Amino acid sequence: MVEFEALLRPQLESAYRLAYRLTGSAADAEDLVQEASLSAWRGFGSFEPGTNFPAWFYRILTNAFVSRYRKSRRQGQTMALDEVPELYLWSQSAEAGREDVLADPAETLVARMDAERINAAITALPDEYRVVAALYFVEDLSYQEIAGMASIPIGTVRSRLFRARRRLQAALWEAALELGLVAEPEGLQ
């Protein structure tokens, strides 16, 4: 137990943030981390000492999310992914006359949105895209590592990530418009 605790403890904050991106709620995120922790404890005998504990634990957490939460969640999706307009909208906006956006996008757009709104955009993605996007924002994971954690081929990670990014960027663009951070460029609506 001491060894397990020592390995698990440094992962809990990052695991909670991953769980929050997956579930979209603080209560569900904590439940998910707790469930994954219990599963990991029960299955700790199968963990090979010296291998990547975070990867092992995130895989358990991701599997727990897929099996427990995805069936109970609504599949609400108002726009098919293929209908998302060709991006890159933000830079198109800059070319449409908002040079300030291009000058410092982090300051003018993303930094002015709260973290909850950005996480909400991730949570609103369809399940299979959300899992890949949520893992993508864990620091320093390669596509190969994401593939292992989500139990899908690396080619599927690439295609899902590509489409998740398009959908996410469109959602954040809509949020930026709503917040008045950017103006509607002509010819994009």
Next chain:
Amino acid sequence: MSDELTCRQAFDRLEEFLDRELSAEEAARVHAHLQICAQCTREFRFERLVLEALRDKVNRIRVPDGLEDRIFAALESAK
């Protein structure tokens, strides 16, 4: 075939370039294109800044007080 990338070809590699998922050879081709194309350099910089800002933001979700204690208490009671 020329080894030089067009803007479109560089653009198609943008995301994997930013994610450091291209092979060394492919990354070098993108670098070479960026050396000679100010517009793509601007676009790549823009996307990199947005990605960094997004990554920073999503990892600022506050972790609830007492999370560790509750998790380890649950583990204790499950023993």
